[in-house]
Amino acid sequence: MSKRDKPPSSELVSAADALDAQLRRFESLADQFRRAPLNSEKSLERASRLLREVAEQDGVLNESVSALVAAVAKTRDRQQKEADSVNAHAQHLQERAETFKALLGRYGALGQSAAELNQRMQEFAALRAQAQGEEHSAALLSSLQGLEERMGQVADEARAVVDQAEAQDFADVGRQAESLRQQILSARNKLGLVRKGIGAP
Numbered sequence: 001m002s003k004r005d006k007p008p009s010s011e012l013v014s015a016a017d018a019l020d021a022q023l024r025r026f027e028s029l030a031d032q033f034r035r036a037p038l039n040s041e042k043s044l045e046r047a048s049r050l051l052r053e054v055a056e057q058d059g060v061l062n063e064s065v066s067a068l069v070a071a072v073a074k075t076r077d078r079q080q081k082e083a084d085s086v087n088a089h090a091q092h093l094q095e096r097a098e099t100f101k102a103l104l105g106r107y108g109a110l111g112q113s114a115a116e117l118n119q120r121m122q123e124f125a126a127l128r129a130q131a132q133g134e135e136h137s138a139a140l141l142s143s144l145q146g147l148e149e150r151m152g153q154v155a156d157e158a159r160a161v162v163d164q165a166e167a168q169d170f171a172d173v174g175r176q177a178e179s180l181r182q183q184i185l186s187a188r189n190k191l192g193l194v195r196k197g198i199g200a201p
Contacts (some may be wrong), residue, residue: 015071019064026057069136099168106161113154114180120147121187124163129193144195149187 009017028168035045036117158181165174 011076012068012071015064015068016024019061019068022057022061022064026054026061028055029057030058037068100170100173103165103168103170103173106164107177110154110157110161110177110180113157115183117147117151117154117184120150140196144191148188148191148195151184151191155188156183158184 027048033047033054036047036050038047052196072087124140124147127143128140160176161177162174162181
């Protein structure tokens with residue numbers, strides 16, 4: 001990465017770099033002051049000048065420390081803001097997970113109802129194959145009517161799951177529930193044709 005592409009330093013990094021530079025200058029001036037000879041008028045004047053520079057640099061250094069402290073405080077505030085945001089989103093995640101779990105429970109119950117319908121349809125098919133005479137036809141029609149009613153109930157349950165899934169923005173569950181509902185309605189329509197075939201109104 002070239003210097004041109006390098007992202008700008010953060011306020012915290014800039015403040016730390018500035019403090020480090022000012023500290024190095026302070027140490028250098030202090031070292032020069034301590035090492036300055038004091039054996040002539042010129043050297044005394046130079047030492048006095050160095051002392052003033054050390055004092056001035058000490059003030060600059062204090063300002064750099066204050067700037068770093070302020071930058072650290074801002075960084076801490078940013079960190080806290082992000083932490084609060086993450087915590088809030090984590091709470092939202094938990095709520096969504098619980099909502100999805102409840103929705104999935106309803107869909108699972110719907111699947112069990114569909115499996116029970118499938119079993120009843122198999123039993124109806126076996127009864128139909130054995131049906132002979134008016135007595136058997138009456139039993140067949142009774143079974144058919146109960147099966148159609150139950151199919152309508154399960155289809156309504158599926159519609160409720162679809163509506164809930166769409167309202168809660170879980171489109172995949174909604175699509176699966178709608179697909180199951182369409183299968184149930186299709187099977188019920190076929191049973192209607194069977195009912196007409198055996199002479200029922």
